[in-house]
Amino acid sequence: MADNNNLQQEVAFPQRDLQIHSISSYTLDLDANKHTSLEASENQADYMNFIHGIVHEISIQGGRQFIFNSIHTEVVNIVSQIVKGDIDFREVEAIADRLLRIEVEAQEKISKLGKQLHEGLLIISHITDRNIEKIIICKAETLSYIERKTFTQQDGFPLKKKIFKSVQIIFDNDKNIQDIYVNDINESISKYWWDSFLELAKKYEDEENTKKAFTIIESKILNAIRKESNIDFWNLRNTTIHYFRSNEEFEMQDYIDKCLNGYVPEKEGLDIDKYINRAKELPAKFAFDPQFSLVKKAITAKIKRTITLHESIDLVLKGEVNPGTIESARNDRQEKGIFIKTSTGFEEFGG
Known part of the structure; x- marks a missing residue:
């Protein structure tokens, strides 16, 4: 001893x-x-x-x-x-x-x-x-x-x-x-x-846990954020889908650390800590395990969304987009816009 x-x-x-x-x-x-x-x-x-x-x-x-x-x-x-x-x-x-x-x-x-x-x-x-x-x-x-x-x-x-x-x-x-x-x-x-x-x-099989965890996170966290900020909803939903499809194991604190902690909301005043605290309570409240092996085929959610940028321009999201690929921005004249990281698009527009 x-x-x-x-x-x-x-x-x-x-x-x-x-x-x-x-x-x-x-x-x-x-x-x-x-x-x-x-x-x-x-x-x-x-x-x-x-x-x-x-x-x-x-x-x-x-x-x-x-x-x-x-x-x-x-x-x-x-x-x-x-x-x-x-x-x-x-x-x-x-x-x-x-x-x-x-x-x-x-x-x-x-x-x-x-x-x-x-x-x-x-x-x-x-x-x-x-x-x-x-x-x-x-x-x-x-x-x-x-x-x-x-x-x-x-x-x-x-x-x-x-x-x-x-x-x-x-x-x-x-x-x-x-x-x-x-x-x-x-x-x-x-x-x-x-x-x-x-x-x-x-008690709960991995596929059941995977389906339930994603559904509950989407309905109780992401959809609640959507009511406050549409762009933050889409950013975090994309990050959540990426987490469920790119990891072998789910652990609630790990999900919070990778997807919610450190996220800087696009909308000023969005209280992300409120949703972090809510996420911690989800497994006990809605009867799924806080740790389990992910079954990726159980996640059928896809990102396919059309965002109107201008009366003659639509941005079509057909799948997962890595964080940081699309960002809001302002130019020197403080005009609002978006920035998309793309070498192909850069060349298409004469870069």
Whole structure:
């Protein structure tokens, strides 16, 4: 465990109505094919703050929604019995055993490709978060560092936590599983994590997610912008179609970062931050996942629009136009116009 020399600042987790009933953590050694339980007392404040911070961070996340294949699968059965009080929390060691076995198998498969699984720290906790009972299972980052007094290599836990994979299993008032949310630091959620280890099934398939996410973004964000500014609507709709067709994975924050954050509206006074905040709420409000693999054939929207520029000139948009290709402009006399980047058109007009 890291000593205080590896801690660069006081760690504090947010004060909120979050109770940790039980918690266990394990290091998984894939090479030796064994796991080691980490014991820590409540007075080891740095470690407990680290754990509390991870539990808090995961608990406020959403994630891709999954359902269990059967109540008799190993992980689901163990956590359900723990919440109902039928078995002791110490039985979660069987979950560590299972993950070790699955990760050893997964590592053998990907080692041929020169890839390596993140070993990390397995943390399993039973909590009540704002009166909602949950089991959280996650893999968090550990690191090796040189201790500055002894100059020896040590293992420790970073203050800036990196959570590789997690699952929140949420229970209703009758202690039955209500929701399951899975997160992964990778662009797509590793199949070994949700399928082989947790034995879950996707609640919404990728094609359904793709259709719904695009439709909801268009109706709740883009069409609302259209009521304020037609040109900003078309700019952002084009950018959105391009995002859905050019990326392999959808992640709501990534969409916001690439399409909305940093966008400078053509119409003065258009509050883009309002729409960014609205976009963040869409997955939870309209029942689609905030992270999934895009199915490009599901996006049938096309850009084909005729814009009248002059009584004898129309601009016809027949497909996607990269951002910056068409821009509004003013000349030295402050006359309004548009600028189109085109070498072909330049030559056609005597350039």
